[in-house]
Amino acid sequence: MNSRLLAAALLMSGLLTASAAPKKLILVTATKGFRHSSIPTAENVLTTLGQTSGAYTIVDVVRGGPDGTNDQDVREKMTMEKLNAVDGVIFANTTGDLAIPDRDGFLKWIEAGHAFIGMHSCSDTFHGYPAFIAMLGGEFLTHDAQVGISAINQDPSHPATRSLGPTYDVFDEIYQFKSFDRSKVHGLLGLDAHPNFKFPGDYAVAWCKQVGKGRVFYTSLGHREDVWTSAKFQQHVLGGIEWSLGEAPGSAVPQDPAATLTRQEKSEGFKSLFDGKTFTGWKVRRPDGPKSWLVENGMLINRLEHTRDKVTGHGIDLLTDEKFRDFVLKYDYLIPPGSNSGVYLRGRHEIQIFDDYGKKPELGGNGAIYNVSPAALMASRKPGEWQSVEARIVGDKITVILNGVTIQDNVTCNKGTGSHLDDNVDQPGPILLQGDHGEVAFRNIRIKALK
Secondary structure: OOHHHHHHHHHHHOOOOOOOOOEEEEEEOOEOOOOOOOHHHHHHHHHHHHHHHOOEEEEEEEOOOOOOOOHHHHHHHOOHHHHOOOOEEEEEOOEEOOOOOOHHHHHHHHHOOOEEEEEHHHHHEOOOOHHHHHHHOOEEEEEOOOEEEEEEEOOOOOOOOOOOOOEEEEEEOOEEEEOOOHHHOEEEEEEEEOOOOOOEEEEEEEEEEEEOOEEEEEEOOOOOHHHHOOHHHHHHHHHHHHHHOOOOOOOOOOOOOOOOOOHHHHHHOOEEOOOOOOOOOEEEOOOOOOOOEEEEOOEEEEOOOEOOOOEOOOOOOEEEOOOEOOEEEEEEEEOOOOOEEEEEEOOOEEEEEEOOOOOOOOOOOOOOEOOOEOOOOOOOOOOOOOEEEEEEEEOOEEEEEEOOEEEEEEEEOOOOOOOOOOOOOOOOEOOEEOOOOOOEEEEEEEEEEOO
């Protein structure tokens, strides 16, 4: 068989795909509100990425006129006839209520199996059209000053994030969202603390989802020109586009935040005290106290009233239903700057949680057995970073390992350390999480009872 006949046979069998025509996309940068200065750069980058990758081609750009406010351009280029001739659309830094002739038809077109790709202020579009927000998965609420973040890669195997590593360092304008439901999206990039003020919580950065037969990819990054021209961001965007077009495999299933134990922990007899999703096994110290505790994306969070950047309110302590006497307790925690909390063994001996990074250990400092023993060494991490503790109590002896450093070594503690439940220190008691001082998040709370 000659080479031409072989190529024809391979094409017919579906084995030769290199010459497949690139998918067709319409690029929309129209705005009816704020118009980003980075839009021309975004248009250039998105067009060039399609050309160099061969994955897609931009067949039209919908700018909405020179300043983005011309409705006629949107009306003419976003008809159902034009949409039915392409495989998907990109909304790059769009804002406001765009004059799409058939908005409901547009959403049905996505559900029928077409791609929707959104960047940055795409989530600041169609605020008065709930169906669009539901399709996208979130709605812009606000942002603070531009800031550097280390976004957590929530799916290192996904085409949009597999080139980024465990975390993605970027300086940009970081959005906060409303109308966002973690259980309805597949997380790609996120934060466990406020990008500027480090209050613990679930802060989404990028996600994807399935909408009917269609695929939706959204990244909130892209405010700045230098973000658009960075190689990592371009790979992030290209991977998201390829996935949305069905050209690269990747999950759209929402992640399960349920707590898990390692194989070794299971073999050693540990069990989870917090399931990552509910308050099962926990109760508040006073039923009439403030409702300050909540669960977000696998985290148990004490969230207090605060102004934009400062805590002003108080919460309440949270404790386990079950009681323990001798045990090993492991947990991770995260605090914002200036926060103060603690974990009580048996509900009576407080291991202090305190923002003292870079300072000399004190009796009331991080890792101290409050009112009894300061930390032997400075082992604190910066606020906004997860820290890990392993605490062991047998009789009246306590050992604490903070971030891999032994800071309390078999210290005698035969009294309540303050704000304790009672003075029956040698009796079984609950694990108590202090909530009346400052904001804190916990995860991976597990315990092994000792005989």
